[in-house]
Amino acid sequence: MLRYLLRRIMLIIPTFVGVTLLSFTLIHLVPGDPIEARVGERGIAPERLAQLRAEMGYDQPMWKQFLDYERQVVSGDLGLSTVTHQPVWHEFLSLFPATIELSVCAVSFAVLIGIPLGMIAALRRGTAFDFGLMGASVTGASMPIFWWGLMMILVFSVSLGWTPVSGRVSDMYFVEPWSGFMLLDCWWSDDEGACRSAASHLILPTIVLGTIPLANFARMTRSSMLEVLGEDYVRTARAKGLSDVRVNVVHALRNALIPVATVIGLSIGGLLGGAILTETIFAWPGVGHWIIESIQARDYPVLQGGTLLIAIIVIGVNLGVDVMYSVLNPRIRR
Amino acid sequence: MALLEVRNLAVEFTSSRGRFRAVDGVDVTIDSGDVLCIVGESGSGKSVSMLAAMGLIAWPGKVTADVLRFDGTDLLSLTPAQRRKVVGKDIAMVFQEPMTSLNPCYPVGWQIAEALRAHHAVPSSKVRDRVVELLDHVGIPDPGRRMNNFPHQMSGGMNQRVMIAMAISCNPRLLIADEPTTALDVTIQKQILDLLVDLQKKHGMALVLITHDMGVVAETAHRVQVMYAGQMVEEAATETLFAAPRHPYTAALLDALPERAMGRARLPTIPGVVPGIDDRPTGCLFNPRCGLADALCSSTAPGLSGEVGARARCHRPLGGAA
Ligand SMILES: Nc1ncnc2c1ncn2[C@@H]1O[C@H](COP(=O)(O)OP(=O)(O)OP(=O)(O)O)[C@@H](O)[C@H]1O
Ligand SMILES: [Mg+2]
Numbered sequence: 001m002l003r004y005l006l007r008r009i010m011l012i013i014p015t016f017v018g019v020t021l022l023s024f025t026l027i028h029l030v031p032g033d034p035i036e037a038r039v040g041e042r043g044i045a046p047e048r049l050a051q052l053r054a055e056m057g058y059d060q061p062m063w064k065q066f067l068d069y070e071r072q073v074v075s076g077d078l079g080l081s082t083v084t085h086q087p088v089w090h091e092f093l094s095l096f097p098a099t100i101e102l103s104v105c106a107v108s109f110a111v112l113i114g115i116p117l118g119m120i121a122a123l124r125r126g127t128a129f130d131f132g133l134m135g136a137s138v139t140g141a142s143m144p145i146f147w148w149g150l151m152m153i154l155v156f157s158v159s160l161g162w163t164p165v166s167g168r169v170s171d172m173y174f175v176e177p178w179s180g181f182m183l184l185d186c187w188w189s190d191d192e193g194a195c196r197s198a199a200s201h202l203i204l205p206t207i208v209l210g211t212i213p214l215a216n217f218a219r220m221t222r223s224s225m226l227e228v229l230g231e232d233y234v235r236t237a238r239a240k241g242l243s244d245v246r247v248n249v250v251h252a253l254r255n256a257l258i259p260v261a262t263v264i265g266l267s268i269g270g271l272l273g274g275a276i277l278t279e280t281i282f283a284w285p286g287v288g289h290w291i292i293e294s295i296q297a298r299d300y301p302v303l304q305g306g307t308l309l310i311a312i313i314v315i316g317v318n319l320g321v322d323v324m325y326s327v328l329n330p331r332i333r334r
Numbered sequence: 335m336a337l338l339e340v341r342n343l344a345v346e347f348t349s350s351r352g353r354f355r356a357v358d359g360v361d362v363t364i365d366s367g368d369v370l371c372i373v374g375e376s377g378s379g380k381s382v383s384m385l386a387a388m389g390l391i392a393w394p395g396k397v398t399a400d401v402l403r404f405d406g407t408d409l410l411s412l413t414p415a416q417r418r419k420v421v422g423k424d425i426a427m428v429f430q431e432p433m434t435s436l437n438p439c440y441p442v443g444w445q446i447a448e449a450l451r452a453h454h455a456v457p458s459s460k461v462r463d464r465v466v467e468l469l470d471h472v473g474i475p476d477p478g479r480r481m482n483n484f485p486h487q488m489s490g491g492m493n494q495r496v497m498i499a500m501a502i503s504c505n506p507r508l509l510i511a512d513e514p515t516t517a518l519d520v521t522i523q524k525q526i527l528d529l530l531v532d533l534q535k536k537h538g539m540a541l542v543l544i545t546h547d548m549g550v551v552a553e554t555a556h557r558v559q560v561m562y563a564g565q566m567v568e569e570a571a572t573e574t575l576f577a578a579p580r581h582p583y584t585a586a587l588l589d590a591l592p593e594r595a596m597g598r599a600r601l602p603t604i605p606g607v608v609p610g611i612d613d614r615p616t617g618c619l620f621n622p623r624c625g626l627a628d629a630l631c632s633s634t635a636p637g638l639s640g641e642v643g644a645r646a647r648c649h650r651p652l653g654g655a656a
Pocket of ligand 1: 395
């Protein structure tokens, strides 16, 4: 297990080089640089532009810029944002909790609804419920997030006025950013109104971000459950005289969850991609939103650093999933 | 009164190709302390008929019977919840495949404890002790440690012992063992059978033993039922059956025993195969493979003739008139 973990951690090195190279190349392929982006329509004297470029090192050959950046990152410095002049690392840390909060809510939503639905569909295979759910989940899994988010806003925020359109909490409340997780901070502050506001701001983004994983989890649970229900040990459990709930949940679902856990783990990478879109739609102040803005500002350090950090987190999460998988499946332990 | 009494049991499966009677017209009678062996070729409906008695045939399989009584209680009229109080407690079953019959996600001791808890067989403070005692009872060395093993950490023979421990955990009055040794090594087979017979004697329970092996039948059974293509074709006391089989199929099975084929060049086999879903013959189901079959056999299905406990489903029984 330890050697396996070490090997996985070593994988971070090629990933690091690949991710930085890719994000570096892509952003430099986009016309313009941070200085031009700052100046915008106003224009700037060419001599001044050249001078600023030289100061920032943008006049160097590409490969040299890349190697310099690489050296800087390896020494633990992600640089300063060209817009705010704050360290990229600090900005990331202050924004990341918002992304975690949204992602955790979306995954919980998908797991808590998708798995029971998939299980019930398997137990009632061939019924209208089963067909209906599977039809809905095909639709859900192929839902374009942008369109879906806008539709939800149109219906629930604009027409019905049930939920707020954007942000994390209403401006009426000031909540001490204690943990960075708005729900927890509101809870701590003991302000019921703030809690309610934070929760209502979370609902739509959670649903929008959670829809695709929910559909996938439901389908995966259903097919895995169907397979497990035919297993001998399920018959044994029934032969013991256990209740249906116990047979289906403790014996069948427990085994059916093993492949589902892998799907959940693998979906986390895609989820962070979806979070970028969702944060943009709902003006959710997380890292996704931050990275999108950094593209507009050609904020090289933020874009490259942010992408790198997200890549490392995805690797970390996948590692965690592998560990969890071995806990869940006794057959591969030891 | 018989402990388990089954009359005219039928199990029907519906598949894309239509309906298929896997079991048709099976009677079972077994008293406390009895050992009944059910023999027959693969696919003859041995497992399905016993699963039906246990109430383990899942939808869309359909079970019907004129009588299905355990200890005087009509099992068919019980609600599922009431039936669960009997199944697993008073009637227990050991299955064919020990390696897949235990849940891979839980330690074996936990799985035995679950049966004890489900039927409140012992107070919760005593559950652990009882699990250790049961494992010891079925011959698992170092039970205190072994109970924490997962099924994949044990051999097939050990797992089958665990299955047996689980089955006898609530002191059942009837134990159904469905080919409990088919998946095991020859050396282990004997041990497991001895264990079962030993437990049966010690606890005075009734034992239904499903097997392919006529040798096992001769050693263990008090009474025998022979099944063919979903039907019971003969039932008899063990000695009677071996001495004077009445159904030609039984006779053929016995002829195929190596002990009986002594001196012959090769073992006699029964020509042909058991009819499947689509090729059920008219008349007696065995007639295409039967050396004695005549026009009557291929036109009319024979009923069971003889007294309950000594009957054969044959128009032309061996050894004289039926
Ligand atoms: N769930 C099911 N659905 C449809 N057909 C089934 C089902 N279970 C069993 N059968 C069929 O019923 C017939 C009898 O099967 P059964 O398992 O009782 O045979 P068996 O006598 O136990 O054979 P073996 O010695 O191989 O265990 C077989 O033809 C089998 O294909
Ligand atoms: Mg069988």
